[in-house]
Amino acid sequence: MFYEKVYDVMKEKNIDAVVVSDGANMRYLSGFRGATGYLYISAKRRVLATDSRYTTMAKEEAPDFEVVDPGAERNYGELLNGLMEQDGAEKVGFEDQYLLYSSYSRLQEACKGKLTTPLGDSLDLLRSVKTEQELVYLAKAEEIGDMAFSHMLEVLKPGMTELEAAAELEYFMKTHGAENLSFETIVASGVNSAMPHAMPSNKKIEPGDFVTMDFGCLYNGYCSDMTRTVVVGKANEKQKEIYGIVLEAQLAGLEACRSGVRGCDVDKVSRDIITKAGYGDCFGHGLGHSVGLYIHEEPRLSRTCEVVLQPNMIETVEPGIYVPGFGGVRIEDMVVVTEGKCRNLAHSPKELIEL
Numbered sequence: 001m002f003y004e005k006v007y008d009v010m011k012e013k014n015i016d017a018v019v020v021s022d023g024a025n026m027r028y029l030s031g032f033r034g035a036t037g038y039l040y041i042s043a044k045r046r047v048l049a050t051d052s053r054y055t056t057m058a059k060e061e062a063p064d065f066e067v068v069d070p071g072a073e074r075n076y077g078e079l080l081n082g083l084m085e086q087d088g089a090e091k092v093g094f095e096d097q098y099l100l101y102s103s104y105s106r107l108q109e110a111c112k113g114k115l116t117t118p119l120g121d122s123l124d125l126l127r128s129v130k131t132e133q134e135l136v137y138l139a140k141a142e143e144i145g146d147m148a149f150s151h152m153l154e155v156l157k158p159g160m161t162e163l164e165a166a167a168e169l170e171y172f173m174k175t176h177g178a179e180n181l182s183f184e185t186i187v188a189s190g191v192n193s194a195m196p197h198a199m200p201s202n203k204k205i206e207p208g209d210f211v212t213m214d215f216g217c218l219y220n221g222y223c224s225d226m227t228r229t230v231v232v233g234k235a236n237e238k239q240k241e242i243y244g245i246v247l248e249a250q251l252a253g254l255e256a257c258r259s260g261v262r263g264c265d266v267d268k269v270s271r272d273i274i275t276k277a278g279y280g281d282c283f284g285h286g287l288g289h290s291v292g293l294y295i296h297e298e299p300r301l302s303r304t305c306e307v308v309l310q311p312n313m314i315e316t317v318e319p320g321i322y323v324p325g326f327g328g329v330r331i332e333d334m335v336v337v338t339e340g341k342c343r344n345l346a347h348s349p350k351e352l353i354e355l
């Protein structure tokens with residue numbers, strides 16, 4: 001897999017080896033999908049340490065790695081320390097953003113302080129530019145989302161609860177090629193749609209409700225993410241106004257999302273439209289995020305992200321306006337960054353739909 005990318009990080013951080021514990025990073029670097037144990041990568045060797053439940057699978061999935069079982073006691077600290085001593089590795093990077101403090105403490109004690117260098121998000125960023133194969137999986141996952149949305153336009157009716165609508169989305173995706181959900185489905189109706197990450201409830205969808213659906217699935221391990229907001233029944237003037245502003249901000253964000261600009265620059269384009277329309281206080285979250293093996297990856301389209309976008313990065317563009325006590329709108333596509341206009345992986349309609 002992509003373990004060679006780690007050597008750049010080792011050079012940049014001036015370290016002799018890395019210990020990888022995050023499941024997505026382990027999978028990306030080695031091919032192993034079990035998300036259990038550790039990778040140890042130095043200039044001299046590549047080891048995947050995982051327990052007996054996974055060793056057979058690990059050997060198949062990670063042929064570039066020596067698979068080592070730490071034994072019944074699962075003493076990974078001793079095992080990793082042994083590797084470091086054999087290698088003469090004295091400065092070793094670790095994933096401070098993922099390793100539990102308790103695990104870190106145990107490993108650090110066994111390794112006698114050789115875990116010297118927190119890696120921050122540098123391993124995660126290795127995953128940000130996708131290969132053609134990864135883009136195929138992401139596009140397929142988003143396509144299943146598109147089909148699920150079309151299905152919802154046929155079945156969404158007043159009287160259905162948010163939980164029933166969410167179950168319908170999930171059943172459809174899992175029976176049309178998805179291997180799992182990429183996150184917990186959001187279906188929020190009426191006043192609940194003013195909560196960006198509302199949890200579906202037993203509330204019945206009523207005529208005139210905004211219904212926001214934010215959902216995604218996994219295809220070959222890769223996530224999709226999309227959001228659409230519709231009105232069940234006739235939209236009122238205020239709903240049309242809010243929807244129109246969010247759509248304008250979303251289209252402008254798509255136009256601005258291209259290589260060579262920073263994440264924060266794209267966020268600003270959409271945010272300025274919402275702010276000028278008087279709803280700046282109703283858009284609290286960032287404009288978007290990258291997607292891959294995890295649903296939220298770096299770099300983000302946020303007010304603080306200064307990472308410059310590159311071709312074949314994935315971003316979501318998902319502005320929203322949320323008015324407490326009234327309702328909210330979010331429209332989200334998942335796109336591939338290119339040098340010109342981004343390639344939109346979502347193809348579902350975006351004009352205001354009244355069901």
Ligand SMILES: [Mn+2]
Binds near residue numbers: 225289318332
């Ligand atoms: Mn999203």
